Every structure is written in C-alpha cells, then in structure tokens.
Amino acid sequence: MTASSPPALERRLGTKDAVVIGLGSMIGAGIFAAFGPAAKAAGTGLLVGLALAAVIAYCNAVASAQLAAQYPVSGGTYVYGRERLGPWWGFTAGWGFVVGKTASCAAMALTFATYAVPGPVWVQRLVAVAGVLGLAALNYRGITKTVALTRILVGTSLLALAVVVAGIAAGGGATTANLGGFGALASGGFYGILQSAGLLFFAFAGYARIATLGEEVRDPRRIIPRAIPIALALAVVVYLVVAVAALLAAGPDGLANAAAPLVAALDGAGAGALTPAVRVGGALAALGALLALIAGIGRTGLAMARERDLPTWLAAVHPKYRVPHHAELALAAVVSALVLTVDLRGVIGFSSFGVLVYYAVANASAFTQEPANRRWPRWLNVVGLLGCVLLVATLPWVSVCAGVAVFAVGVAGRAVVRRRLADPG
Numbered sequence: 001m002t003a004s005s006p007p008a009l010e011r012r013l014g015t016k017d018a019v020v021i022g023l024g025s026m027i028g029a030g031i032f033a034a035f036g037p038a039a040k041a042a043g044t045g046l047l048v049g050l051a052l053a054a055v056i057a058y059c060n061a062v063a064s065a066q067l068a069a070q071y072p073v074s075g076g077t078y079v080y081g082r083e084r085l086g087p088w089w090g091f092t093a094g095w096g097f098v099v100g101k102t103a104s105c106a107a108m109a110l111t112f113a114t115y116a117v118p119g120p121v122w123v124q125r126l127v128a129v130a131g132v133l134g135l136a137a138l139n140y141r142g143i144t145k146t147v148a149l150t151r152i153l154v155g156t157s158l159l160a161l162a163v164v165v166a167g168i169a170a171g172g173g174a175t176t177a178n179l180g181g182f183g184a185l186a187s188g189g190f191y192g193i194l195q196s197a198g199l200l201f202f203a204f205a206g207y208a209r210i211a212t213l214g215e216e217v218r219d220p221r222r223i224i225p226r227a228i229p230i231a232l233a234l235a236v237v238v239y240l241v242v243a244v245a246a247l248l249a250a251g252p253d254g255l256a257n258a259a260a261p262l263v264a265a266l267d268g269a270g271a272g273a274l275t276p277a278v279r280v281g282g283a284l285a286a287l288g289a290l291l292a293l294i295a296g297i298g299r300t301g302l303a304m305a306r307e308r309d310l311p312t313w314l315a316a317v318h319p320k321y322r323v324p325h326h327a328e329l330a331l332a333a334v335v336s337a338l339v340l341t342v343d344l345r346g347v348i349g350f351s352s353f354g355v356l357v358y359y360a361v362a363n364a365s366a367f368t369q370e371p372a373n374r375r376w377p378r379w380l381n382v383v384g385l386l387g388c389v390l391l392v393a394t395l396p397w398v399s400v401c402a403g404v405a406v407f408a409v410g411v412a413g414r415a416v417v418r419r420r421l422a423d424p425g
Helices: 015-070 077-084 087-116 121-140 143-171 182-186 189-212 220-256 261-268 272-306 325-339 344-367 378-393 397-422
Strands: none
Touching: 015 077, 015 087, 015 143, 015 182, 015 189, 015 220, 015 261, 015 272, 015 344, 015 378, 077 087, 077 272, 077 344, 087 121, 087 272, 087 325, 087 344, 087 397, 121 272, 121 325, 143 220, 143 261, 143 272, 182 189, 189 220, 189 344, 189 378, 220 261, 261 272, 272 325, 344 378, 344 397, 378 397
C-alpha cells in the first residue's frame, strides 16, 4: 500500500472462520426469536414452514456462494446486482439488506435483553442498547476479534440448546398430544404455513454474512462456496431438532404466546429449573447474531458508499484496524434508536421483507452467470426467486406496507442524488 492509498480490508478469514460467522448469525436469530411468531401463524404447521424456508434458503445460499466466488469483494448482492443486472438492481438489493438487517440488529438486541433481563420493558431496552454499543466497540477493533468472540458465543449457544433438548426429554411433561396429530400440520392453512416460512426465513439469512465479507476471506473462490452450504446445513439440523422438542413440550399455543419461547418450552416440560441456563444461552446467542450482523452491514454500507449510493463518509476504513468504522458507528446509533422504540415481532416481519428482496435479486443475478462461473444448475435460481417473491407476499400486511414504504423512500432518495450528481449546477 502506497502512502497515498486509502486503507483497505485484509484477507484474514479461513473456512472455519467463515462457517462460524454464518452460524453465529443464524443460531441466535432463529432459535431464540422466530419460533413464537411462526407458531402464531401456522401452529404445528411451522414445521412445514421450516422445511419450506430451508429449501428456499438453500437456493439462495448456492446463488450467493456462486456469485461470491466470481466477485470476492465486500458488499454481497449489492455488488452482484450491479455487475449482473445494473446499478438500480444493485441498489435495491443493498438497500433491502441494509434496512432489513438493521431491523435484524434491533431484533437481536431485543432478544438478548428479553432473555438476559426478565424485568420491566424499559430496563430491557436500556440493556439492549448497552449490548449494541458494546459489540460495536468490539467490531471496531478488527474482524479477527469479531471471529474470536463469535466462536465463544456460538459454542455457548449450542450448549444451551443441548440443555433445552435434554431438559425437555428428561422433564416428563413433553407429549405428542401437543403436536395435535398429522392433521394439525395444516391447521394454520396454506397461507399460515407460507407466512411462518417467511418469518422463519429470518432465521436462515445469516449465511449472507459470509458473502459480505468477501474482501476478508483468504481464498474466497474456494472458501465461500464451501462455507455457506456447511453453515446452512448445520443450522437446519439444529433448528429442526429444537423445533420438534419445543412443540412437544409447550405446543404451538404455548410458543405463540411466549416472549421467550424456549423458556416456555422448558416450563411446559416440567424442567423449569434449567431456565436460568437457557436464559444465559439465549442472551449469548442473540449477541453472537448481533455481532455478525454488525460486521455484515458495515461491509455492505462500505460498498454502497464507495458507489455514492450511501453517504461517502461511510466508505472510510480505519487505518489501523482495517474495518469500515464510520459505517459501524452509524449503524450502532440507528440500532440503538430502534431498540428504544420498536416491537420485536414487528421487527422480524420487516426484516424478512428486506432480506427476501435482497435474495430475490441474488437469484436473478446468479441466473445470468456464464457457464464457466456456474457451480449449480439455473433451475435452483428460478426456485429461489419465485420462493422469495411468494414469501414476501405472505408476510404480515403491516410488515409488507412498512417494507414498501421504506423501499420507496430509498429509491426516491437515490433518484434525487443521482440527478444532482448528473447536474451539479
């Protein structure tokens, strides 16, 4: 790097590091937050919704992996959309990612506080803000410190989930009657199942963090296509085991009405004595997801700022720690404001809207790739695109309306900025 060159990100991450970051994003997001609203939408049919979300997530994952191998730079589908479809498509994906994942950050901060502090809501919100600011400060010190803490948080989260499953199995209160029989899978109706899939998709979107770190992976063409499917497969297995155990213990109604669904599952199974351990695990899992989310959004914000789709101030990279520190500081401020004002369930639906739009663009971009850069068949891109559109249409109407409004603001803002850049006078 010459004296006049701006600081750049460094390639420090291997396959295990990338898988850990993906797991850290997914485990906290889904297991400890999304089962409640999914159960409310579909009852026992959330298991069908989980399977559907996993299939669509797999299509999206292979599209992201294939594109990341060809374009190993920060920004994820924002970059892929620009390169394959044009600047407006890239902006749509990037805007969806930034606003959707900013909402995810708020959801994870609130989930952390819900499990960590079973007290007044105002206290939980203050604790959530403290969590956001603390992790933003850690991310500021560099990506290797982010990975190191994520390893610890993922390990602790998996241990807590093992305690949940073992406690339910040993508690004596779990029963197949809570599942309601085979017919209960359709009790929420087709629409309810699709809505649960859209909400549970929120749980699977963590593998995008791997792609957005393209400039920090040592051998991106080899590591990213390997790490994304591995992280997704591990998460699917964990989700399925825990979902079945939780339904056996608490039933769909018990999960739907609980602020902390896995705590409700332990209580329903007669294993309430394990609640403190699970509260600690849930809090740490949410922190792990939040940590990885901050890193991913910062990199996408960096890429968008480089192209003037966000304020250029956000394109700064710290000269010592090699992180997009301006983007991460701005994110911490916005998320702190959100956790003081928003509701957890509404945030999950809005986040799913933004992220599904992001992956719809990813599938469309992957469909256009030349044979030399393809690793998976095109029909997976078609399934992924149609699946994203279908799930967007079945999200709660409040989430859809909020999503459409925020996208309209983003598109209008970009149009104004581009017009001024083209005609500065």
